[in-house]
Amino acid sequence: MTALLTLTVLVLVAIAIWQMTKIFELSQLKSENTGIATDKDNKYNGYLLYAFLIFIYGITIFSFAKYSKFLLPEASSAHGGEYDQLMWVSFAIIFFVQFITQALLHYFGYKYRGEEGKKALFFADNDRLEFIWTIIPVIVLAGLILWGLYTWTNIMDINEDDDPLIVELYAQQFNWSARYGGDDNVLGDASVRLIDIDRANVLGLDESDPNGADDVIVKELHLPVGRKVNFMMRSQDVLHSAYMPHFRAQMNCVPGMITQFSFTPTVTTADMRLNPDVVDKVKRTNAIRAKRAAEGKPNSEPWEFDYILLCNKICGKSHYNMQMKIIVETEEEYNKWIAEQATFKETIALAE
């Protein structure tokens, strides 16, 4: 990587020097530098445009070869498969168009570079051509729009079918909490006006609401695999955004309102750790971390893959470190875990 960097820098410097010498040369020579392109300038820059086309393709291929392994592994949610599919189809279209238009643009720049006495074609209009390149985007985009809207409507249709698990994601500067509905799977009423830190009521639950007594408040999100989860999101101070990239899920948390998102996790954390892409990623990452450890730098402990929830809306100084671990596990594991957690009633009783 470092070698590559150095190489890039060297190439750029070389180009700069080459051009500089050209300036020097030209300023010395008989041909007066008028500031207007001559045939020679047209020639050199025409070639460079051609070379630039190769550079664009090159950086595309380079980025794909080097970086596509960094992309997120396959989606771990039910709707994520369709999301990924739509993404790849869009990318296929984008790269097709990019490939052709950049080629035409730069090739024309090279092919039709100016020469003294050459006659350009007076070509001001062509209805048929313009019709063609208006209608093609219309059709392609219509397809993408319809597909996108269909998927969007499905994803955003948040309902109570299939007995979803109800979870509240609660954001504050700079951490996350999750609240489960407990045995009744119903969240008790809450408001920031009821927050009472002294009594450990940090999420502002209404103590008189019986639904809230069995609520479970935790700092680590556990989800049973295969069960739909409906997230109710709240924020107590500024905007935050609950971003769960592996599940292709994101929704802002807005003070003063409850926002919602819903998905069904399909791969447990344990299974995901066996995913070949993830295994490779962990290996690469731990190699980096081992190197750091050897240099005696902090933040170098070996890492194990976990799903994460990130804050993705600027929220202040520690925005960059506002995260929560997500663990997707089997139904049994989940039931066992949740049974071990203290309910709201128990926490309050403890505080008193």
Next chain:
Amino acid sequence: MSATEHGHDDHGHHHKETFVTKYIFSQDHKMIAKQYLITGVLIMGFIGIAMSLLFRMQLAWPGESFSVFEAFLGKWAPDGVMDADIYLGLVTMHGTIMVFFVLTAGLSGTFSNLLIPLQIGARDMASGFLNMLSFWMFFLSAVIMVISLFVEAGPAAAGWTIYPPLSALPMAQPGSGAGMTLWLVSMAIFIASSLLGSLNYIVTVLNLRTKGMSMTRLPLTIWAFFVTAVIGVISFPVLLSAALLLIMDRSFGTSFFLSDIFIQGEVLHYQGGSPVLFEHLFWFLGHPEVYIVILPAMGIVSEVMAVNARKPIFGYRAMIASILAIAFLSTIVWGHHMFISGMNPFLGSVFTFTTLLIAIPSAVKAFNWITTLWKGNLQLNPGMLFSIGMVSTFITGGLTGIILGDSTLDINVHDTYFVVAHFHLVMGISALYGLFAGVYHWFPKMFQGRMMNKNLGYVHFWITAIGSYGIFFPMHFVGMAGVPRRYYENTAFPIFDELTNVQVLMTVFAIITAGAQLIFAFNFIRSIFYGKKGPLNPWKATTLEWTAPQEHIHGNWPGAIPHVHRWAYDYSKTYENGEYILPGQDFVPQTVPLQDNEEELNH
């Protein structure tokens, strides 16, 4: 009106001009254009780009100590390590300065002022006084914005979109104190300046066109500036109202955008407001704003490209239609910034629909530019190269808009580096290329016929072209890997560890590219004083500005204003027998009457 209507047809007599009236409180559009260029682009641009280098270094080498940090950031970089608050401040101010001061005021202000009167054949703007006022209000707002960098608690740091409650509560972030107050004051003045300028442009284009200059004979630059001004007048007042309501929430205890807030151990009194309302108001300006930035660049590119291709712009009417379509659609797509803001998902569907529609006129423009090059006789001047570069980055950056404009796909790339890469290519780099194309092309018009050095221009272009792709192409991958924007460092997440190398690569490219801009600055300043004088019409263009004398005179043309007899794109036009219309000359200036047996094509 006064300057033009007084009928100064005899420009033999001289106004008494002192240094102050000529260079400072000038009412002459050519001088005001230069003032915008130097304040908006050179000075503010320098500050904005320098800031980006600082935070790019932090991203590439997180937590490292740098003496430049200590030198520039002082107490914000104890022992040379950048503080997280100032990181957000830098990001915020970089965005604000680049979007508003450089690319809105700098680009539009410079070229609308310079070209509107000269290309439509007017003595000056409709109101020279308002024009002067507009510049000085802009200057004042720029000064206030720069002052805000020095307040004790730091500059505004809530992102250039200043979403409340973060921007409203000093308890949430130190930058939301005095820094944010100055930001809002500065922007309020900026908006007033922008409105004065825009109204002036609109009136001038509508009323002061010379004889024969019908709307369908206007160069595309003027169409673009005109429509830009219209969008500005429609959308900037909405930002003003958002800013005013935010000021009230901050200072007078109202609850327009705030509700149910518990911060630092206490519940605030705010009740019933909604941050989503602010997002709607902000983006009602914010989205048209990106077209306010890119449309003038498109206009400049269309003109520079046609001149240097020695060909008429392909599909003149389609180009105008697409400008109008983009302008119209740009005002009804703002919601695509808010798909996951908590607004009703059905609204998301509507905005997806309108957003993807906007790809159609954009595609038409790109295809028309490419066709303009086809079978041309391309004069690859620096201005032309930047025009071609603009089309390239506009396509590359624009295509990823198809992903971001799709509400479904936006879910996972929203607010990641993917977005940063997208908008930097499509509106940042593209607009800058348009700006550079314009500066190289019209420099002789601005500075009494002096030309910029083309070889330095070539070096500038090629380093910038490679560097821009080098910065922003890999950035898409960082975004697709899930890295959020506005993170002070990514070290808190081991899943991002392996992306640090990419960050280093981008930063190295950024430093080199920024360095190349110094070549431009050097070339620009040197050419003002030592540039070689070129011919009156160096690029052999048809438009009116090149008929005005090189020496700037008040009123632009000595004697009568030239009349116009044809559209602006009669390049390489021939008779049926293949001879040029004017013998030995591949272009026909707009001032030349239709020749015998010449066909005026119905464009």
